[in-house]
Amino acid sequence: MKEKRKYPRAEIDEPAYVSSGGSVMRCVVRNISREGAAIDVDNPAFVPPRFRLVMAKDPSIVHECRVAWIQKNRVGLTFMSSDMGS
Template sequence: MTMIEKRAAPRFKVLKGGVVAIDGGSIPCTVRNTSSTGVAADFAQAVDLPPTFTLVIERDRFARRCRPVWSVQRRVGMAFC
């Protein structure tokens, strides 16, 4: 049985440190894959993210507004706003 790809953009595996910047602080994460439409990131523990936030990957000088679209345990899928 063949899986049908439903993603809007191809996904690329990465391993980059990042932070989710929210009002009053930040939450460290590890970005595991990325595409032109969003990322998936792992957190040290399950997180409850606000409706929108900024994902920052300092090494790449990258900062984008995001919104969470799914979560499974400690991994969260984020779409760029």
Template sequence: MIEKRAAQRHRVFKGGTITFENSGIACTVRNISASGAAIDLDGPVMLPQSFTLSISRDHFIRNCRTVWRSDKRVGLAFVQ
């Protein structure tokens, strides 16, 4: 399998929050790199074109966009 990611991802299991339009949705961050992450959501959620991922225990906040989606897992790319 050919690796297409720009940066190597590291497996994690951390609680996070997706924020958009003054609302927050809990998620689980499953892997993360300098350029993106994969998260699990509890159920099907319509995400806007851009939103914010935060991991409060790490003081981590990044603007994101969805790159791919599979059932409850969502691949994110961090945007500037």
């Protein structure tokens, strides 16, 4: 299968949180790159289309995300640019 990503993904295993509208759900980041990530969640039905991914080790690291795909309990994310025009 041909690699379609612009940036290589780093395989990691770090706890994080899906945060949206005041609700928070635990997840595990399985891989990450400059453009996106893949996370594992208990129930992907509760993952909103857009949310913030907050890293548990360093809560100052926050990514604005949108869901790109879902396969079983794994969710692929695309990071959205937070610096709109600046």
